[in-house]
Amino acid sequence: MHYISTRGGIQPIAFKDAVMMGLATDGGLLLPEAYPQVSRQQLEEWRSLSYQELAFHIISGFVDDIPPADLKDLINRSYATFSHPEITPVVKHDGVYILELFHGVTLAFKDVALQFLGNLFEYILAERNEQLNIIGATSGDTGSAAIHGVRGKKGINIFILHPHGKTSPVQALQMTTVTDANVHNIAVSGTFDDCQDIVKALFNDLEFKKKYSLGAVNSINWARVLAQVVYYFYAWLRVTDEDERKVSFSVPTGNFGDIFAGYVAKKMGLPIDKLLLATNENNILTRFVNDGDYSLSDVVSTASPSMDIQLASNFERYLFYLYNQDSARVRGAFTQLKEQGRITFSSEEMARVQADFASASVDQAQTLETIGSFNRETGYILDPHTAVGVRAALDLLPADIARVCLATAHPAKFGEAVEKATSAATPIPPGIAALHGKPTRCDLMDADLEQVKDFFIKHIV
């Protein structure tokens, strides 16, 4: 399997090279040249597999430059760190299935991909005898999951930019209490979009990227998306039987990586009815799906801070398919966005968008109300991001088709919002309780590319 860029400017490359390249060198995002197709019979055969076995079958369809035994070992080691034997279990409450993606070390869905990516980086670096300097942007969860995915790994430095004061206190502590010499947290006076812009600018400086061996942990890295495809299959296999096969997924969305993984699963043949794209007040993607209005506005702070994003980086991957793999049109769309602050779509394109996706924007009051009512009715505590998806599912998805809501984080990461919504304290897992009072390290700087660059160069060990 080889990988190409949405912008059409690179020769096809192998999987390991795609992992190391992160952002494509032409500024685009990498995608596989084709998608392995999964038949109905194959799906039935996969019902009895463990998460790890299923992950191996799905991931190996996209990887032909790692020996199967090594890939199996990478997968098994990645999921050995999870606290639940099923890795991503599914529970049912109030007529919806909840796909719990928060049983990893940092209690968010990012662990599913970043434990794997950390091991993959280590494997490739050892093979090539190389070093890697990771630079990533986070609105709260990718940062800690990435830090915990690579800490202690040889030949890796990691620099994570987060918007100062805009993550939850627990998210900030999960990052800043890791004071290892090779881990650097940078709090940027700005938004997540500012952080992501700086990271992309560093990757687009090809001389800098090469000189300092930059690596990507954000979902611009194809391996992130790939590892997330697995749980769509896993959940589908848990909630269907041979007669009942249709499933819709509700996905709380920010950077469009998670829902794009669902789109990939659908492209591979997984019978998905609707992908429901749920946003908070930062609803550019909802405006796009419902009204064809993809126009930028300012990022606002909400009760689901990890989704406080305007410019979703993976949207480019979807555009590539919406434009029938026409890279020139993708490039044109980004020129239009830069010049006019919006991308426009034809009615034929919007009909295709609406065939794949439904969307709803859930505001803060609705989010807190959903956490409260769901808790009163079922005893289950939703985190605010998950609540956005659950509310959208209850409002928009028909109950006669299985509705799976992705639970992207543990509620204890957002204790303040959850407490406000339920009038009760959230039970705190031991990993989080232990964070309080630990020494922290973090550098504050402006949303300024040169400042970040200087800091990066000075701190490479």
Ligand SMILES: Cc1ncc(COP(=O)(O)O)c(C=O)c1O
């Ligand atoms: C808890 C949580 N939910 C949902 C999202 C949105 O996911 P994505 O950025 O892949 O759309 C994020 C951030 O990525 C998150 O951290």
Ligand SMILES: N[C@@H](CCOP(=O)(O)O)C(=O)O
């Ligand atoms: N919500 C994310 C934002 C970054 O998304 P990514 O999937 O591209 O890493 C976060 O928690 O950092």
